[in-house]
Amino acid sequence: MRPIFFLFFILLFSNCEKNMEASADMKIATVKLPPRQDSDSKDKQLPNEVSQKIIKTANLRFETDDLEKTYSEIQKALAVSKGTILNDSQGKDYGSVYRNIRLKVPSQNFDIFINDISKGVSYFESKEITAEDVTEQFIDLTSRLKTKKKLEERYLEILKKATKVSEILEIEEQISNIREEIEAKEGKLKYLESQVSESTIIIQFYKTTAEKEGVKISYGSKLWTAIKSGFFSLSDFLIELLSVWPFVLIFCVLAYFIRKRFKRRKKE
Template sequence: MDSTTSRRARRTAGLLVSLAAVVAAASCSADEAGSRGAVPAAVAPEAGVAVPEGAGAAGGTGDKQARQQQEQVGAPGVDRKLVRRADLTLAADNVAEAADRVRSEVLAVGGFSGDEKVTDRVATMTLRVPADKLDAVLGRITDGKVGEVRSRGQSAEDVTEKSVDLESRIKTQQASVERVRALLANASSVGDVVQIEGEVTRREAELESLLARRDALAGSVALSTVSVRVERPDVVTAPREPDEPGFLDALAAGWDALVLGGSVLLRVVGFVLPFAVPAALVWWLARRLRKRSRLAPETAPAAQD
């Protein structure tokens, strides 16, 4: 009985030591993956997207910069991950029709429309466009046929390093999960099984979190966000008439004046208060001395009598 118990104890200790070794190896691998830094591999990039001819007449210098940027992104030996965004403001007489044309251009390239709010005067749209079709869509929207371009802006965030770091951490975590599962297969006691299963569950949860982050980042890279605002020309150019003040406005102005006056009064009191205390003490002492000086002549004749 004693020999059997000792063998089980040695086996349990061996499993615990192996589990500790796996934990230490996984932490060291994760530190090495983080310290290596993200260096993108030399992978052949996807073909660049050509900018349509109609966009050149409307964009001018902006289209030249877009072409230059596209050439840099598609340069040999570079595999960059870019999260691109664009903002457009258009002026059109028929806001609903212009919004429909913008939506049609996006749907034609495989994109989709997210949030939309369309009225007869203003329309706001949030669109998702495949990243490799973004320049082509922007060129067709801003060619002057949909509406007059009031403003246009683009931004690009390079997330290559973040993507490579996530991939490295995912591989490390997958290897760690496999090692702990191997320990679970060799566990012989209920206590060992429960302990190792808890470790497996924790590591699998971390792995799922990393996979979700990778999928979200890949979605942001694959689909660019385009925010479009379409307005009627009078909304853009018409000056806003000043509102005449009413009773509530006058009441609010009076209250603000009262608060301002009170704050000024408190500041004055706070400034004078340090000087008021010594001044009051001096005045009290002077008054006491004055009373004593008056009583002294009256008591002197009484003493002589």
């Protein structure tokens, strides 16, 4: 009788256990789990409050027939794009005169400015345009800055509760170091913001002088130039001659007396 009762108890216990597992599975099934995301896609997604940070730069070089006209056109395009000139230098080397301009243009007007100054250029000797994405660097600096500021707040709270002079001095030293790091990161963020908000553009344009001026001078012009040069040389000679007239007069008087003496000797 006892074995039969023991067997019945085991079957009853196993049946209850199965019912409990089934009810537990039903409870788990009713819970709505969030959609699964890969770790890579999480890393690639940007925070909603941070927009993409792009640093744009351009370096242009071309030849022109009129330096002043080209510079005037660049100024007009710069006024439309609300840009500013940072550096402006000009000079002359063998066979050409040139002008180099370094300027800043708001990033939203970068493409407009490049298109405006490209209209009057037949071809570019060099045209380099770069776009550097610094979004991750910006996010990293922002995150580190927030962490340092929270750490600074914690040290300030601890400083309020400190009683010993040694503890106060040690905490103040830590706060000073953290403050230096915060200022350094804030400086980097401001620099990145300025580079992103305003694009740097370098424009180099020049005019060839030696060959073009040689072609424009005709043979008649060269002949007339030679005549004028000879006339001016003769004038210079006469002026030099007038400056030594006393010596010329003495020479003429001496020549006259010497000649007269020779004539007397021949007659004798």
